[in-house]
Amino acid sequence: MTQQIKSLEEYKKVYAESVENPEKFWAKQAKTFTWRKPWTKVLDYEFKSPKVKWFVKGKLNITENCLDRHLESRGDQTALIWEPNDPSQAYRTYTYRELYEEVCRAANMLKANGIKKGDRVCFYMPMVPELTIAVLACARIGAIHSVVFAGFSANALADRIKDASCKMVICSDYNSRGAKNIPVKKVVDDALAMGCDSVETVIVHKNTGEKTAMKRRRDIWWHKAIEGQRKTCRATQMDSEDILFILYTSGSTGKPKGVVHTCGGYMVYTCFSFKNVFQYKEGDVYWCTADIGWITGHSYIIYGPLLAGATTMMFEGVPTFPDAGRFWHICEKHRVNQFYTAPTAIRALMALGDHWPKHYDLNSLKVLGTVGEPINEEAWNWYKKEIGKGTLPIVDTWWQTETGGIMISGLAGISPEKATFAGYPLPGVQVCLVNADGKEIRGNGKEGLLCIKFPWPSMIRTTYGDHERCRQVYFSAFEDKYFTGDGARRDRKGMYRIIGRVDDVINVSGHRMGTAEVENAINEHENVVESAVVGYPHDIKGQGIYAYVIPNAKIKNEAAFQKELRAIVTREIGPIAKPDKIQVVSGLPKTRSGKIMRRILRKIASGDTKNLGDVSTLLNPEIVKEVMKGAKK
Ligand code: WTA
Secondary structure, rough: OOOOOOOHHHHHHHHHHHHHHHHHHHOOOOOOOOEEOOOOOOEEEOOOOOOOEEOOEEEEOOHHHOOOOOOOHHOEEEEEEOOOOOOOOOOOEHHHHHHHHHHHHHHHHHHOOOOOOOOEEEEOOOOHHHHHOOOOOOOOOOOOEEEEOOOHHHHHHHHHHHHOOOOOEEEOOOEEEOOOEEHHHHHHHHHOOOOOOOOEEEEEEOOOOOOOOOOOOOOEEEEHHHHOOOOOOOOOEEEEEEEEEEEEEEEOOOOEEEEEEEEHHHHHHHHHHHHHHHOOOOOEEEEOOOOOOOOHHHHHHHHHHHHHOOEEEEOOOOOOOOOOOOOHHHHOOOOOOOEOOOHHHHHHHHHOOOOHHOOOOOOOEEEEEEOOOOOOHHHHHHHHHHHHHOOOOOEEOOHHHHOOOOOOOOOOOOOOOOOOEEEOOOOOOOOEEEEEOOEEOOOEEEEEEEEEEEOOOOOOOOOOOOOHHHHHHOOOOOOOOEEEEEEEEEOOOOOOOEEEEEEEEEEEEEEEEEEEHHHHOOOOOEEEEEEEEEEEOOOOOOEEEEEEEEEEEOOOOOHHHHHHHHHHHHOOOOOOOOOOEEEEOOOOOOOOOOEOHHHHHHHHHOHHHHOOOOOOOOOEEEEHHHHHOOOOO
């Protein structure tokens, strides 16, 4: 097992070691795993290209480390707990041995359906155990998984399937979320009708069992396909740098990009960070409420916990069904020890009243975590007081899809804590602040652009099918540094506080959205000439989506127009990207070179119109008044 740090002194010592001799440090962690063949070199890198290789020429299979190696020591320990959407339905558990057998059966099912090493398999599924099982089954045979969050639209799904030329889609019939029963297979059918020629097979898991259309020779039921499959499946030998998975995420420009993670480094880093941040102890029950459609679910529901031999839980439902006590009910029911959620969920539950957590016995809890967006002080204090009884440690974990694992965070109960501050970087993580010219800002009590100046094992390797884009987006802004897109502040003691994105990415309820993506969707409307989308502070979601829209003619029925625009965004991306506010305008403030002045639009959307700065140099300064006047409250 990777090292588990036990005190602040030890953290300081280990951190110093990890910076002085990163290769030695990471080799020590990596040696605790099962490798088929050892690596010949720990690290080979050049940020300029970028080229990053960890544990060069090492051979392994990550599932042997998640499953096989635990069989002897903890075969009968619960590996996975699944809590269904409907609390009256029975929950399910899998021991390490059962999970191993299910993964092997699913792996044999994939092979029987033509999936080989290197093939891409797309997932579009609710939070059911079969998702975890099939993801691991891919990894077992060296197929590359590309999980798409099941809230995305058919269009968005089709884009992702095409980008990765997926050979198979695995989905469910329906998704039960709260009181809703959402068709899932139907969305896959619609996506596949959009020219996803690479897809040969669709495996459909029966979840709710309602009527589902199946296409002959393409669609097969999971339960039929898995019938009779053997409970053992030899794991395919992978190179450290073979692709483990692709996960799409939004950036400032263009369509979402497929972030690529590879086997060796991702394995070492997710396990190490999991054990240290959450201070997981043998026998603990750990629960991360994220969806596996996002990176948090990949790294901290599936891989990190299973690599560490933990008991990990997945939850199918929503925090408010059947009522706002659901999270706390689950904590009580399963005696949860580590609880990891998003600020948006904390704010939503906080708004529903302090009495909800009081109905439940939360004494099993030892560690609270948050992820995905900056946590405001009020939510942090509520979490600490109402859930943590004022005493439990909170780990505010900063990281990204691209970083693969947690980068800046306290180690629970060990590191100093400060509301709204993520804290210190994890061992092996060399963060820095730079100014706009790329010059490193030294010393404490400073603010700047957050960069990472040395490779870490789980870092992004490329963007699928477009290496140049990876270079350009992350490695070209500042020489020899990975640029995160976030701004941050370092306090007097060197602790980091993440301020938020400095690019055109907005973070809505912890979900990343590119403003350009939403604009492209809005511009699909036949009566739209141009649009500009910005984020604004939102009490529950963190950021809301504000769209300024220029129509090509006078809009007679604005309510109907707004409804159409929201429907288009839902169709193109999904309901999570629906603008909260839409303002019809006759023009947008632009520079003389024709660039939209988003800074001004952001201020107006935030209701902060006092400090707009000098607008006289704009191409159309008169428009600012009009936009201000019509701003939506
Ligand atoms: C933001 C999620 C403040 C940040 C794991 C980052 C955070 C983006 C935090 C990545 C945090 C994530 N405090 N901001 N603890 N965690 N962010 O790729 O802006 O979905 O760049 O990964 O979320 O979002 P992503």
